[in-house]
Amino acid sequence: MATVDIEPASLAVTPGEPEVLTLTVRNDGADVEAFHLTAVDDAAAYVVIEPDTILVRPGETVRAAATLTLDDTGRWRLGDLIVRFHIVPAGQPDAFLVVEAIAMVQSFSDVSAMLSPPDLEGRRSGVAEVTIANAGNAHTNAEVSVSAGELALFVDQSRAALPAHSTESVKLSVRARSLRWRGEPTQHPFVVTVAPEGGQAISLDGTFTQLPILARWALGAAISAGAVAVVALVVWLGAVALGGVPGSASTPSATPSATSETPQPEPDVRMVVVATTDEVRAGDPVAVSLEPVIEEAPANSLLAMEVEWPEGLVLADDECEAWVEPDTDLVLEGRPRSGDECVIELAGGRRDAELTFATPPAGFVGEVTARANRLVTLASGEATTLETGPDADFGTAAAADITLPPYPFWMEVIDLEPSDGGPDATVIIHHALRGDGTDQEVTMAFQIVPPAFVAGILDTDVCDEREDTNCVVYFGTDADEERNTTRQIDVWFDPHDARGVGPLSVEGSSLTDVPANEVDRWIRGAEGLLVSERMFDVDVRLDSDEDPGQDETVTATIDVTAVEPTGEVTAYTEGSLTLGLELNWPAGLVPVGPPAGCALVDRVCTLAGPDPGTPATITMRFVVADPFDAGEVRASGVTLSYDPTTAADRRDGRTRPAVGLPHHWIDSDAEWFG
Missing domain, CATH: 2.60.40 (Immunoglobulin-like)
Known part of the structure; x- marks a missing residue:
């Protein structure tokens, strides 16, 4: 006879982590007996018993360790799992004993992620997919974030819900901030981070290879065509920039190639403009699609469409390959404005571009108008620009009416x-x-x-x-x-x-x-x-003694420090801020020259808004006058303006009107003189 115990009788088990059970066998008989220890039922394949055969003398006790390691494949559901053992006497196999313990399966998550494809290629944008798999047995969530210095990255959901043993896909859109018109392809690395709750973040590396509009094969074709092709190449370079290239629907912009056998058919271009306003009210973004109808257009063509929108609409996003200033060869780096040309590439069946406008909340009635201005084509190394003709459909404007009532x-x-x-x-x-x-x-x-x-x-x-x-x-x-x-x-x-x-x-x-x-x-x-209270702190300090003498020099130092905004703040970040501080001092001080660090006009000191954490310093020197008058040296905020013009706008030669902000966002401070 034998007695068998198991300890502990119940234990918590997390898949992937080993847990040990102790089997104790006591021989209550009169003879030496060998026992074989085996695990049975569902968990048998995941139990290792050491030793699995024991020899027990009469009246003695022998222990064996049973290590349970459930695999972390997600097959183990939350709840109780019976772990059962058979203790089989060698001499009497049919007289086996049974002992069991309860394994309480704990929750675990096993999140993996994959970026597909990791290498994207395009002239302006690309689309990838982030696949997130939860091989665990419990529901979890994962935060998805993206980072790249020279790319705009967007995910269609920043938080993925992952039930046990499930897979979720997140769409990733990659968009270059500007178009490359010519030159070598440029690689832009980016990183997608998937951070599961309570788990280690997963970093996925990707690369977007941005191709120039003017492909290398086009250069080779143009050069190999000889002198005539060189002329065509020069015209093509101008045409790619959509500058003032002579030509019309009946007059090609380059000398025809001597190898041309038959003229190419002239494409017919008509514009359709569609505004999506269903269930859209004033203050909501409204989408406007530019949909040119083009027949007989070569695959490698560029179309420039002049777009006009009224005041009250603000262009927030677009799918244009580039924006071009009308009647010039200037490809815009900054933000476009009404009347600029939206350029799309007619490749891969693409025939439209969507613009997204922000709208005023008080209500809006107006229209967005688009006109196809120029179509640039390249064939056999020869560039051709078709422009608006007075008798052609090409160039006829189309408009979308937008009427947005306010919310109740x-x-x-x-x-x-x-x-x-x-x-x-x-x-x-x-x-x-x-x-x-x-x-x-x-x-x-x-x-x-x-x-x-x-x-x-x-x-x-x-x-x-x-x-x-x-x-x-x-x-x-x-x-x-x-x-x-x-x-x-x-x-x-x-x-x-x-x-x-x-x-x-x-x-x-x-x-x-x-x-x-x-x-x-x-x-x-x-x-x-x-x-709260102020956006710019002001600190005034004097280096004088309390009782300065006549003709002594006094220096006033004014530090202006910007408050660090929270990460959600996007207002007033792209342009520049300008502060105006009114400086006052008693008659006992006579200024020595203008202050350093700002421009002083009628006692108003104007300076650029400092970056958070880096104070802007103004210093001003005075001479003590006779008779001596005591008083305050004070700096008080009186003007604050925001210029939305960005560095890219300045490179385009454009400015935008500044707007006034509350001047009480600037602190005031004073120090007593005398």
């Missing part, structure tokens, strides 16, 4: 110059009454979402009810009363002395008789920039 409720976040104890921000609610007698009394509510550096909302004004960050506002039906169409909510935040810059957003949360999941179709939220 839409909001703005503004910053007013505060008086003592004034609000940190103001929310304006607009109620677009129909005015047809069908307007009803409603109660709407919105959520105030401050940036992370704000501890919470201290107070609000004009909310009919307020619960923490939720503001409830009542609207009547009398359209003659302004309070029924526009409401202004002032907001104070806690604490007042918090230093920071971040986005402040307001989002609709409820509306009378509207289901919660449809509120965003009736109420349009808004976002603004919250600057």
Whole structure:
């Protein structure tokens, strides 16, 4: 007879990690007995017993270790797994003993990722796929992020949900920031990072090889064609830049090649412009497709389309290969404006380009117009440019009408110059009454979402009810009363002395008789920039003694330091900021020359906004006058402007109008003299 125990009777097991069970066999008989130890049932293949055969003398006990290592393939579901053993006496095989333990299978995730293809190629853009697999037995999520210095990368979802034993695909779009017109192909490396919850991040390396518009084979064909082809090459180089190349639908822009047997048919180009406005309201982005209808166009052609849009629309994104300034050979590096030419490459069956415009929230009526201006083709080393002809369909403008009504409720976040104890921000609610007698009394509510550096909302004004960050506002039906169409909510935040810059957003949360999941179709939220106290700190210091003598020199040092904005802030980052500080000093100090570090006009010192963490320093020297007058040396913010013109815009020879920002975003400071 024998007695068998197993310890522990239950244990937690994570697939991929070994766990040990101890089998104890006691021989209660009178003879020496050999026992064979085996695992059975589902877990048998994943158990190793050492030793698996033991010799036990009468009255003695022998132990064996059973190591259980479940594979991490995801086949093991959460829950209890019975691990069963047979202890078989060698002399009496049929009189085996059974002992079992409960293995509680724990959750685990085994996330892998693959980029396909890792090497992309194109003249401006490419598309890849990130495949993420979870071989674990538990649901997990993975964050997907991309990084590349000279590429714009986009994923169609930044967070992938991964059920147990599943695979998810994420689309990755790669787009070069500018077009390469000629030269060697350029490789742009990029990295896709997949970070599973609680796991190690996975880095996937990719490369986008950007091809020039003028292919190397075209150069070779042009050179090998002799002197006539050299002329064609020169014309082609100008045509690629879409500059003023002579030629029309009936006159080629280059001397015909002597080897040409028959003239190529002239392509017929007509424009179609389509705006996608279904369920789009004012303030939402609107997509406009430029769809040229082209017949008989060679595969390697470029089409330039002049696009015009009215004020109120702002071009936010586009699928053009490049933008060209009209009537020039200038390929734009900066942002295009109305009247510029959108260039597309007619290759691979591509025949359209989509433009995305931001729209004003108050409502919009207008049209986007496009005209096919020039078609550049290359055949047998010869470049041909077809231009608008007065009697041809080629060049006829097409337009898309855009009419966007405002949301029934839409909001703005503004910053007013505060008086003592004034609000940190103001929310304006607009109620677009129909005015047809069908307007009803409603109660709407919105959520105030401050940036992370704000501890919470201290107070609000004009909310009919307020619960923490939720503001409830009542609207009547009398359209003659302004309070029924526009409401202004002032907001104070806690604490007042918090230093920071971040986005402040307001989002609709409820509306009378509207289901919660449809509120965003009736109420349009808004976002603004919250600057707590100040965006630029000012520190004034004097190097003088408390009782300076006549004709002694005093130096004032003024440091201007910018607050580091949060990572979500995108406003005022592409252009440049300019500060104006009003400098005041007592009559006892006489300036010695102009200040260093700024331009002084009528005591207003103008300087460029410093980068966060690097103070801009202004120094000003004075001589002590006689008679001596004491007083303050003070620097106070009086102007703050933002110029959206980028370095790329300047290279294009273009400027954009500056806009004024609240000057109280600049601090003031003073030091006593005398």
